[in-house]
Amino acid sequence: MKRDSRLSSVLHALLHMAEQDGPVTSETLAQCMNTNPVVVRRTMGLLREVGIVNSAKGHTGGWTIAADLGAVTLRQLHEALGEPAVFAIGNRNETPECLVEQAVNSVLDDAFAEAEALLLKRFETVTLADLAADFARRHAEWRETRTIS
Template identity: 80%
Template sequence: MKRDSRLSGVLHALLHMAEQDQPMTSDTLAQCMQTHPVVVRRTMGLLREAGLVASARGPSGGWRISADLAQVTLRQLHDLLGEPAVFAIGNRHEAPDCLVEQAVNAALDDAFTRAEALLLARFAEITLADLAADFARRHARVRHRERD
């Protein structure tokens, strides 16, 4: 079963960008995201159109965050990526003739709809600033352990 990891990859790249004092190239971001630079440019282009990142050409060019991390939510990024399916599971047949399967579909559809609504509501509560703060805490703990 193929998973859509674009949101995770975008979050990873944006957090790396937030830690940098200078723009990051598509090649560097591609290494972070473990993908091809063309995929990075296409994805960052979507974020640029939304005003979340900016780009500059030339030897000192690249991508940088242009939005306030506290204002960017996971839900916003999920929506920008085309609202990929939250769940990879689904009904066996979408319009079955079998009454049993209709009952199964109705129960599953209701559960999927409720679960997705809860997840997307939670995505709306989590900002890039929250993730950056969590990263900073984790990084500080690792550095503290390395000194001991």
């Protein structure tokens, strides 16, 4: 199974946008993420639908952040992307007749639901502002290393 990396992608894109004054084009974002402008538009379009970003056409067009960085959580982004399946492991048959399989599904579903709940709860506590701060810290550290050597 190929893993869904859109959450990782949009976070990368949003933080780069946060560092820019004006709008950023799909082309620029695509280059910075080693991907394709159309993929960028498709994914960012989902964020636009919930008001996290804006897009403008034509000259001086591109993508801009439309919300407060501190108000956007990873959970919201996950939801904006359509709440894709979190797990790569699952039941063979979701609605089995077989009582044995029902028992198996029930136990596995419970365990997965619990883990997913924890993940989403964690996602709720992290905002874009937190990530931007984390990046700033890493950037400062990196500059220090450069100065020393």
